[in-house]
Amino acid sequence: MSHGWDTARERLGEMLDAAGRGMSSALVLRGGPGTGKTALLDRAAARDVRAVRVQGVEFEPELPFTGLGRLVLPVRDRLGGLPALPRRALERALGRTGGEERSSLVTAVLALLADLAEDAPLACLVDDAQWLDRASAEVLLRAARGLGAEGVVLLFAVRDGALADHGLPELRLEAPASSAGRAVREEAADLPEAARGMLLLAAIEATGDLDVLTRASGAEADALAPAEEAGMIEITGGRVCFPRPSVRAAVHGEASPEQRAAAHRALAVALDGPENADRRAWHRAAAATEPAEELATGLEDAAERARHRDGHWAASVAYTRAAELSETEPGRARRLLLAARRALAAGRPEHAAEQAEAAAKLRNDPRFGVRAAWAEGRARHRMGDFRAAYERCTERVEPDVELPDRMLIHAFHSAWHLDVPALKAVAARLEPLEDPVAEQQANIMGKRIPAFADSLVEGEPHGLIRMCGPALTAGYDLPVRDAMTRATDQLCVQDPLGPPAASFFFLAVAELFLGGHLEAAAILEDAFRVARDAGEPLWNSRLLAVRAVLAALEGREEECRTLVEAAREAAAPGAVPAGQAWTHWALGLLELGLNRPEAALEHLAILQEEPFAHHVCAVRSIPDLVEAAVQAGSPETAARPYTAFVRWRERYYVPWAWPLVHRCGALMTGEGKYYAGALVPQTRPFERARTELLYGEWLCGEGREAEGGEHLGLALEAFEGLRAAPWSSRARTALEAAGLPVPRPELPPAALLTPRELRVCRMAARGLSDRDIASRLLLSPRTVARHLYRAYPKLAVSGRGGLASLDL
Template identity: 40%
Template sequence: MVLWGREREQAQIDALLAQARGGRSGSLILRGEPGIGKSALLDHAARSAEGMRPLRGTGIETEAELPFAALHLLLRPALDRIGRLPAPQARALEGAFGLATAPEDRFLIGLAALSLLTELAEDGPLLCLVDDAQWMDRSSAEALLFAARRLHSEGIALLFAARDAFHAPGVPELRLEGLDPQAAGDLLREHTPGLGPGVRERILAESGGNPLALIELPRMPGSPHHAQEPLPLPRRIQEAYEARIAVLPPGSQTMLLVAALDDAGDLDVVVRAAGRLGVDAAALGPAERAGFLSTAGGRLSFGHPLMRTAAARRATYDERLAVHRALAGVLDDDQDADRRAWHLAAAVTGRDEPIAAALEQAAGRARERAGHAAAAAALERAARLTPGLAERARRLALSAEAAADAGALEHAQVLADQARRLGDDPRTLARLAGLRGRIAFDRGAVQEAHRILLDGAAAIAGLDRKGAALLLLDAVRNAWYVSDPAAVAESSARLAGLPLTAEDGLDGFVRAARAMADFLAGDLDRALPPFRELVALAAAIPSGMTALRISICSLAGISGDFGNGLAIARSAIEECRADGMIGLLPLAQAVLAIHQMYLGRFRDAVTTATEGRRLATDIGQTHRIAHFESVMAMVAAVQGRERDCRELAERTIAHVGGHPVATIVGWAEWALGLLDLGQGRFEAALERFDAAARGPLRHQIMPVYFAPDQIEAAVRLGLPGRAAGPLARFESWAGAARHPWAEAVLHRCRALLATGDAEAERHWEQAVRSHADANRPFERARTDLLFGEWLRRARRKNEARTHLRSALETFERAGAAPWAERARAELRAAGEAVAQGAPDLAASLSPQELQVVRLAATGVTNREIAAQLFLSPKTVSHHLYRAFPKLGVTTRTELARLDLG
């Protein structure tokens, strides 16, 4: 079949297929207006897929509210292989398709879809074609795009055809434009060879090169292409189809309407529903011969999506109601309950509580399968059918929550506002307050969010103390993020005033909220002990409370207990991976990366942050992206990668400028100051640290942690007076925190500021002793470097060299180039020739290669590694293939003998 004027597009598709046959994967979106030739190019791909197994699916407009309908259609030929997937993924996919109860994490379902496609590709290269992607239900689209962004070395080609409404960040796309005049003329001549010159020129002019218009306009009864006024192209094409439907027998027109309003392409359902309307199966014949319908494989499909639209649009309101009733009447199995509820809802003309209740039940089932967008739509429709105002408001509130969970915050706000106007039930209003507060905070309306939450809690304090407490905890958290001491104190005081009991299970949260208020008020002696108590209790928290464990990990970071924080974060990540909680995983990875950074495990921090950023990008957690990039900026600063550091930090600061979360910007500001300090730009470093400590960050932990850097910059500039404030700040915190590493760093700062040699030496020696009990090698190396410099200036070169060698070794292992160069310079000045250190094997690997290699060294299989890292087993194999030569090994068993940092 010739596709006139699409040589470039066909070549790109052919290259994608050849790549898949060669073992590499790829995805592509064909994007353009209706009729532009997207489906024809998918057909070309199917015809060209010699040696490949094809899977084909499509988005159906009437199925857009049914969660995972499109994904089920695409993967139906592979369902017998679900049992081969890792257990959490198998459960998730079975739940998505209504075969079991699923974890409420739609991205785990995306990983399961990737694994299932990879499983099929084990038999040979795979071609997946998805037409009308803009009409896929949101859950299916998210799952397939999640998988598409992770394709690498599986031998899979994934092609989408979509209009502009299909949002797919991170997936390559090819936009289809109208055919050029030569190709348009050739196509018109092929399909309608006998047109007169005038008509031909008019069609060529008005079609805009749209292939479907070139084919359909000449077929319109009455030659509408002679009309004087041009019509918008999609409408013109649709009207051409409507005119062709009008000449079919009445029974065939009815059959087309039933097929158009059905949402599954089930031939048996369509025929039985048509039978209820007095039309028998023979009516399919004229529609099929006219090219409107195909019954291949026992399923009904339309020749073009606009044919379905035209069949539904030309029917009268009464005709559509009758068809929906007929379809509801034949969908009598339990597994068809959701479809039946939607058809009943479409057939009713007024309020109807039983149908509204059925839709609410359908929404519940959708949420169990992580179909939040579908749940929102079902609940919104249920609310419209609900007779009572209070019950209508409740369903609208539930719909708003589901819409927010699906990421549709603007629509969630509209629904929430409607619900508020309808009802006055305190519990419903409180539920709405939590949602409205969340939306307002995400939009940057911080004060409005705070007031909404406080008012909502006050409204239900006498009716639902736990519900009120949860709203106040949200208020505390929001105020903490934006570093508002007064707001944290107000929320915490109200929380403490609620008559909570042990049965509410919130005692630890209440203590933490009070401690957060104390911390922002500067009362560290009262703030840190409750933090330490919660950290000590973290190990006893039962599984299933992962979010609480992550919150406690953050408190460990504030109290300086990085070792326990690291263990808690790892535990939380293991739970997220095991239970498929992908939505929570980026937060756990963020706190892990921060603790790795604090502990000087910079390579680990970048590895964690790289994986976390990729996942957060996929699932739209923009705050987490900024979080990871601020950590990566810190590591770039330590390693002297100036361009990377500035780019990452400035991007984070710009993000926070529109989303006022002070905690995230702290690391970015610190990174820029540390970069200047490491490069010897002491004045710039001091100015940045001083400005950050005076700004919104002044109440947070970051000014405490960068105070030693601030002090060093001031001393280097000969301005010890400007170190007094930072010293007092760190001294107060270190005394309350009581960690050996903090004591060591405090003595280092005092040594730098000492006015006499004896005083300085006493502090240097105490710093070294305290470091022996601490696990922060980078801070220990900085102390050794500064002490070595002091000893060299005191002409105690032998002692100096001992500390400088130790510092150099640590800096080289950390990749901290500016600091290592300073240590080398000091060693040379102390009279020692410095040889270049041994090559760092792990530094030659990408972050993902390092992750894969470390896991492989423990003996786990590629399939197990893939499940942990949200990759396919073939991608894992590809990373190992690339890593082995870099490491100088040929087998997995050799990995265990390597030092991989």
């Protein structure tokens, strides 16, 4: 929706007033040139607040964290007051310290913003955000989503078409476009030649360092006085800045290509010293008109420095330009492949696939071809193009060139979304390998699975993530949950941008299977945010589909169907969505819970056929299919899946599945004796409650209403605590039909909290401090404290000490 100036001004005023009361918020102001975005930021800065500001620069080379550096520069004196880990994270990102130690940069930015807001509300203003370097933009956007109770307003002014799907509130401005560009050209034409030359240098060199500009131009600093008097620039603290972005663009656009090239060469000479090596390399490259190996080497060195600072996209851009400047095809191919790898690390798989494919065509070397195919295969997989990914990771370029084990392991992941023949083909090639992940994957399609629990006890986080898929397929839910809890905790603290979506996905799925529906919902919020930031349809589709499963369990029909559609749309053109199997389970559960067994059976039966029969949710949904088939009067349709479920349980011998086998047996035979085995003690509250419901219904049908009422009451209490509304309704209906009183169960503590409050309270109950929790959830400590203070009255406790005694 588009808004005018008055609406936008009112909205900003409300946000700044709330900041004065300690509340934080973020907003994206979107509009074309001349719609007043910068003026609104000026207005915010003029309020009774502390303001920090940064402006993206259209012509600045892609250097990691340069935008963040300009934001921090005026307040660098506050870094010393931050805790050690956030301080070192910021210093490392800004290139002020070396070393391999890594920690969360998002948490560090949140800590800095909270510190700056200690004395007065803080307005953090990002103008022309579409031109920020990618690393800075990612960190600031993620920090914006973690704001809560710091007294910070974070505003992004951005042009149309940029920062899509950012997950923040947005306000689009409509106003008449200005003719600033034409006016600037007229003003610049009247300036002395020295002023025009320095103005062009300032437009190109984003730091605005006045000493650099004077050295590059050979003129004195006062040569810029006419431009400053005309209001075209401002000079503060030895730096030149353009108060209006249109002025910089107009100055740059008015210059000829020859003038720009000369300016770049002059700046490259003026930017001496090792601290300016990256800017120097880019200015030299910008002035180049033909390949030059020396320039390519300089950019490759800049790319390596960017990589070590976790500026993966900046590294990819530098490698790509270095490839263009390479004098030989092998050199160009090598640098394109390096660009592809960094693009993949930066969450740009489409760019990585393009670069890897181009690299392979430039070099007729089988071993290099394997490396290029490996990079392209990973990129195609993350794009959701599983067929192409499988082919790249399994095809031999020459008979005597062996494929690395990791390529075949990855091919298995791609084949998972294709069909059983592809799975069996790659599993046969995995079986002889000694790699533990390869062994587990090969055994899924062959002999009995080894001990997954042992494999998930220890190991580095990314290795544990790779084990989770096979482990869930074998039913090892609790070891997966424990392993992913450790992995996400570590990666939240250690990785500058936090854990990958995969770790959150597996953690949420394990919680879902174990009956932790509320916890799973909170985890999925974080997971979806991470997947969206990474631009990966693979994880977007899966996460949306699992969210649909949770919506189905709670009976939110419209939301469930909306999530299903979104999950199916999040796929590469012509590819099967990664979450497709989960969407069938979601719809089946929805229909089953709403007492529409025929429709439920239709969806659940699909999961027992190709290409879904081998998926995790295909096996887990068999008890639902059995229930739907019996209620629909077609128990024969469940015979084959029921037999498959029994064999699966015997093969993997996971104790939690045995009660479900008995429950299915009770439904298939209609004999109550099976319920004795189905109601053994277990830690899966949702499945236990469903068994209580079915047994209670059976008992009432046998004329044993008093016994049945006890089980129906237990089911109702559990369903209420899990917010499983359709199942609660079914238990009430059964009680009423039997003429039995319907109890009003007391909700458990967890059911009183929001998903986010529940996660915070569970971590606090484990003994984690506010700062520890903040680092794991990418929040600020103040926001963590606010969640706790909101939760305490709901739980009838006075502080953290009371949480440990609650069953959360």
